[in-house]
Amino acid sequence: MADVRTYSLIYVVLLVLGTGKFAFFEFLTYELALAGTIILAVVKVLLIAGYYQHLLEEPRAISYMMGMAVFMVFLLTIAAGYSIQ
Structure with missing residues (x-):
C-alpha cells in the first residue's frame, strides 16, 4: 500500500491535470483543446484506477x-x- 506522500503527490498531479483542461480551452483552438482534454482524462483515469483503487497492487x-x-x-x-x- 502506498504511503501518504504518494497519495499527496498523485492528488497534486490530478489537480494540475484538471487545471490543464482550463488552460487548454483558454489558449488553444477548440479542436486542440478537446484532444488535449481527452488525453488528460485518460491519464487521470489511469492514475485514479492505479493508485486510489489499488489496481497496481492487484x-x-x-x-x-x-x-x-x-x-x-x-x-x-x-x-x-x-x-x-
Missing part, C-alpha cells in the same frame, strides 16, 4: 478484467450512439 488478471469491462462499456457507448442516429 494480480494482473484483475487489471485485465477491469480493462475488458472498460472496453465493453466503450463498445456499448458506440452502439448506443450509432442507434440514436
Whole structure:
C-alpha cells in the first residue's frame, strides 16, 4: 500500500491535470483543446484506477478484467450512439 506522500503527490498531479483542461480551452483552438482534454482524462483515469483503487497492487488478471469491462462499456457507448442516429 502506498504511503501518504504518494497519495499527496498523485492528488497534486490530478489537480494540475484538471487545471490543464482550463488552460487548454483558454489558449488553444477548440479542436486542440478537446484532444488535449481527452488525453488528460485518460491519464487521470489511469492514475485514479492505479493508485486510489489499488489496481497496481492487484494480480494482473484483475487489471485485465477491469480493462475488458472498460472496453465493453466503450463498445456499448458506440452502439448506443450509432442507434440514436
